[in-house]
Amino acid sequence: MNAHPLITLQNVTKTFGPVTVIQDVTVSVYPGQVQVLLGENGAGKSTLIKMVAGVYQPDGGQILVDGTVTTLPTTKAAEDHGIATIHQELNLVATMSVAENVMLGRMPTKFGMVDRKELRRQARAALALIGLDVDVNLLVGDLGIAKQQLVEIAKALSINARVLILDEPTAALTRHETQALFAVMADLRSRGVGMLFISHHLDEIAEVGDTVTVIRDGHFIAEVPASTPEDELVKLMVGRSIEDQFPRRADETPAVTEVLTVTNLTSAGQFDDISFTVRAGEVLGIAGLVGAGRTELIRAIAGADKYDTGTVTVRGTKLPKGDIKAAIRAGIGHVPEDRKGQGLVLDASVNDNLGYATLASSAKLGLADFTGQRRRAEAVAKTLRIRMHTIDQPIRSLSGGNQQKAVFGRWIIAASTVLLLDEPTRGVDVGAKVEIYELMNSITAAGGAIVMVSSELPEILGMSDRILVMRDGRLAGELSAADATQDTVMTLAARDVAAQR
């Protein structure tokens, strides 16, 4: 790279109260280059990004834009320098249309009124840039999370960004959608846009990145080329080597006891005639594209939503429709897709969050069992190695991986034996991921059964004993762990969809 960097964070330091989050880190983004920022949750990636985006000011060091020392006191100032950010959390107004969201703050006007026609035209142009085909008049809230993400990206791109910051843009995307995004990124790169990219998917780094800056505990560790082997990257990131990213230990003896049986389950418009069984000690993976009906199916089994016909049976007991409590009593534990929106009460303590599923069942005469709950929570937090200061701190203040472990912990306290996992490692760093996989192993080793929906194919392939593939609400096929490859799974998941396009 002989060009000058578009932006450089030079020896920056950031402290919050007594805690130093970033210490003396230097990162540069060059034109036409994808700079990957790699580190575990809590390493300080988001803080770095927020300094580039004008959200935080560095306490030490300086920011150079085009070689000139610059302060970015606000996000507006950053945008004025051509720095656009796609945050981990979507910044969209669910009740406004796609077009309005894309053009928010820059709506074209005519005689002082919004020029609807021009608005739609510009929004369509922005969407076309990333090949997203949605009706710009739809409300953003009616789109799936993947499409919302793409709208957000279209919005950021439409400001003519020179520097694009992408904070885990692929976390909620399927392989297919990720590929589309990468194509857009490649196009931007050829046009000289510099990008700062964060992802927990190591395989994406070599695919899309140029150089990788590794940070750990707020310190700069190394800058390496993106072609560095994954093992090496993991080692740099966590400071030790992780032997196996997917440590699935299946039982040697094939299990016979059927724990969960789903028969002809149908919910109009969501999934159709789904039948399968899960045996004790087994991990059943459910693969498919976003929108194939996987989440809806899981929710119906968990009692979170009603379904039209069919039955769900756990160990011979038929579960009533839409009855979460009955499902829990039968041993079902549901780890929902959206940890913050559906899994946790963020302002409540770790202790409280661990105890919600057992709040009523452990109570005596309507009185909450405080001492017992604390004892159980302490024990499970220790087993799961939930990293926290105290069990009474709000769960909001834990990292994503530790939050997710707490959702698991809730069901471990409830002694659930059938776990329904929906994207169990979304937004979770490599170290915590492996811990979650180990946890799945110990659950199945103890005779539990797991159904796992995941959009991460390596995870599905690495952790499942059997794989069901869903397509358009139907079962497209079943694969054994031995037969499954990315290709066989994707062929089943996307065949018709591809044919339709």
Added chain:
Amino acid sequence: MSTTTTITPTPTRRSFDYKTFLANNGALVGLVVLCIALVIATPDFLTGQNLLNIGIQVSTVAVLAFGMTFVIVAGGIDLSVGAVAALSAMASGWFFVSAGLPGWVALLGGLAVGLLAGIVNGAANAYGKLPSFIATLAMLSVARGLTLVISDGRPIKTAAEVSFLGGNLGPVPMPIVVLVVAALVASFILNRTVLGRSMYAVGGNAEAARLSGLPVKRIIVTVFALAGLFAALAGLLLAGRLDSAQPQAAAGYELDAIAAVVIGGASLSGGLGKISGTFIGALVLVVIRNGLNLLNVSSFWQQVVIGLVIALAVGADVLRRKTRNS
């Protein structure tokens, strides 16, 4: 969010962190400052009679606000508590005078009316899918209207059992006794029972609570039922003091109750709040009014001051969230 594990400050015991203390106990500190200022400003403040007055005045507001605390912690709002208080007292008077029921039955009947109104609020919210703001706004109008219908706009004499609530127990005014008991009961419900803990979960994230198997709808109905019951108790306290149920009693008290809860540190978005905080919030409101009265400040200006205090308290709440989340 990914940085937050490393930045959560470890509690330091070496130095007293007055910022955190202020942020967490703003209302209490405000109350103490207020009291000291009033002691200095007027000799009439720190007298036994005035303190008893404050106690009696705070009882109605605080009892209403305890019920409101349940609702706000569970993520709702109840605009009907003032009107339900009036309706309950009026119904109790009607049971006694017109229906000729025994005094204690009239007392319990009044409480039952409040409970029922609360259940209707809760059911409209949980099952009827009406936002609690709308459901209780409707109830406000209905309850106040029914109060006027029953009474024909005239006060009704209350039973001796109800009047007893406005009297004295030895040297202590009964409203203060009721206040203390209500505070203990409310605090017990919120802190110790499954119901109370569930309220925090429902207010914090109703979907997460539901997916954990908590009966969210039933909890919401119970929460509003409790608010109705506490409102009825407040209404009976008020009637007991006057020996009569007044058709316009407790008008506008819902706003005092909400203000007390918010000053006490609860969040209107739900999931946060304490009975002790609400009690302090109610005291702040009442002591300000009492002090301004003693200082001969017009009631018009009092409203201005109360408004500023609410804004200040909510400002402190925002500040507290900011320090916690950054």
